[in-house]
Amino acid sequence: MRLLKLTFILSTLFALFSCHDSNEPAKIIKPNKSVSAHSYNKLNSKSLEIKNLKDKNNIRDNLLVYCSEASPQSFNPQLVTSGTTFDASSKPIYNRLVDFKRGTSQVEASLATHWDVSADGKEYTFYLRKNVAFHHTKYFQPSRNFNADDVLFSIFRQKNQDHPFHAVSNLGYRYFRSMEFDSLITKLEKLDDHTIKFTLDHPESPFIATLAMDFASILSAEYANNLQQIGKKSQMDHLPIGTGPFQFEKYNPDAFIRYRAHPNYWQGEERLKELVYAITPDPSLRFARLIAGECDVMAKPLPIHIKSIKQYPEIISYSESGSNIAYLSMNTRKKPFDNPNVRKAINLAINKKRLLKIVYDSSAIEAKNPIPPNMWSFNDYIPAMEYDPKEAKQLLHKEGFTNGFKMDLWAMNVQRTYNPNARKMAELIQKDLEKIGVKVSIISYEFGTFLEKTKRGEHHAALLGWIGDNGDPDNFFSSLLGCAATLTGGNASFWCNPAFDKLINQARRISVQEHRSELYEKAQVIFNQELPWVPIAHAQQFVLANKRVINFRLAPTDGIHFNDVYLLPTKH
């Protein structure tokens, strides 16, 4: 009797499970989950079911899900420096006076239709676009279109310490500072509602390109005034209002961000009606979601995922030779790295080809200069440093290090675009340097601490990297190797060469690209004589996407855009 009961219970259980199976036979792997969800709902009449099903397929056809790698820190791009936050804030929500042409690092008109530069290169007059609408949302209904006040607000909030919004959110304006905009911009005036004029301290040729960077996004001054009146200033950075292609709808921390197409977008409404960023920090899980069709686009795949996509015909990979560099920075203020010959020996002793093969899975380009080869002014005449441990050893002998020396090598423990696995790279370098008698101990800190400590110069040598923000070589040279950057910590080698510094400062102040290019090429020659770094690799940036996603393009400046992207309808 008992046995009978047991078999009954078990069989009902089996029936239940098999019921699940038989109900969704082939639909399963399809991206359209709503279909399988629907088959449970047997209560609905059949006609209603078909109608609902169509509705929901339509929703999914106009809804793109992007599996992103982390939560944004804020929705105000002025406050942060992380690419993840820019992907979630400045790219979908905001526009800038000028923007990068999609998929390139060339600048094109955006909120400014055109601009004049005075003969001395110090005055920039921008003519602003008319009839640009701000987002109309539940939390703010704009009464006017974009005008000069919004530009003034966006710049002054970052520049003026006494601005009513300057202290809001308390995160600082690091990008604004590091581009030296607070000293560069001496005056910003509104000439009329649609004309503004910047007056600069000195001529600065990358100025326009820098205005296309994320931190220069244009926020709404009217929204700020409203918030100030009701005493909710900090809402500005949590519930954003911009002019961009998508408007903010909902953010569930660590789960998802939901955007809707901005119906009055000045370039025309997007074809995607909804955009969801599904925050999925684990790369394997992101990949699983992509295969299961829960995501249409996946950020930052691992090399193993890129290899395995051949098994999945519906997945394609996008790659872009990123505007970035991974390098080993040697602290020239510490012995023995103050000696250029020691630095050269380290350069010779590291087998870069092996690093590229093992760490990047052969997907990166070997570096020889501080800028990537696809950037203008790249000096290709400089020969690449060949791996030669014998010569390295001789050099060390000549400099009196017959028994080698001990050094610390700092490596971060997080995955970055320019370096997928710095720890592994450090271990390989450790092996290489052992051959010339240099004993390396590897040190890791949590990423924030790591950056903080390298800025203070506590390291012997560190594996660092940089992603170019505005497509201008100055963004690499000044930020990473200039004498001024030894003070802000961007120059973690603390290498200050007067000849080099003179060249790059000169290049910054003239506007003819050919002349600038010449100066930068000379600077690269000096760099290669002095070798404050071991330039290692320019990594490629990868994104995996479903074939349904049309018109997707990656930008060299390491950002994700969904302008003009749309989805092919699912077959059913």
Added chain:
Amino acid sequence: MFRIFIRQILNLTSSLLLLCFFTFVLCDYFFPNGLSFIVSSDPLRISESGFFSQSIHFFSRFFEYLNKLLTGQLGLSISRGNNISDEIINYLPASMELAIVTLVFSLSFGLWLGIIAAKHKNKWQDKLILSATLIGYSLPIFWWAMLLVLFFSLWLGVTPVASRIGFEYDIDVVTGFLLIDSLLSPRYALDAFVSVIQHMILPVIVLGTIPLAAITRVTRSSMIKTLGEDYINNAIVRGISDFSVTWKHALRNAFSPILTSLSLQISSIITGAIITESIFAWPGAGKWLLEAVYRRDFPVIHGGLLITASIVIFIYLALDYISMWLNPKLRDKSNL
């Protein structure tokens, strides 16, 4: 009963006080700057004025800290600048939903399997269940979750891979419990609710495996003992139905040890939730805490620690009451 109540309240306050003291010492020792984030809504100013500097006496700092906690303020998150109490309110419902469903799942299946095993002591059913629980108890959660995702989500495609609900459903947050919220939004009829349940299947199985195994084993041993008692034989001889004997007469008396093991399993659910939530991208308190650890956001770690520890203390207290209610002997003893 009243005296027990008073005693319990004293117990509660003293353990909470100890907890606060413990967290304070931790903060004070490892992260003195973080304290200013916890006690002040304007952390920059207070660290400048040196209000919380080491020169002030240890105990007066502690009482200031306690004072802030009593007003319900947990300070600001360093990395996001948000009020931590607000953040907890955002994250906690997702975790509680998962934990409650897991508890119901592991308790119901655990009792059921345990009773089957007890009634078929030393037969094949018993051996099967026992070995299954042994495996279940020793499974590493992480690996088990990956395996389930691989099999059910990627090969069979019957369950979603991650998150709480399909993105085609835009549900307004009312209670934070999606099982309830999805029913409250009439736009999607039952579809959204079904989607929520589908998304719950794998996380609940993963999180519930260890508690399920533990409860099954305790139920089995406790039931075997009870089923051998004379009064059970007596009941069977009297012709009381099999169902009634096991579920009503025997289970109630066998429940005490099960409840004790349940209270232990609740802490295992809370720790397991951290792993489960990060595997399934479940936006709950566990994942929030883990991220805070990665970011070294000390005030958040502190707030999370305080809240989860107090929840565990309260649950233990509640379970104490339930066991007293179930077992009159316990009530009498503590009255003496």
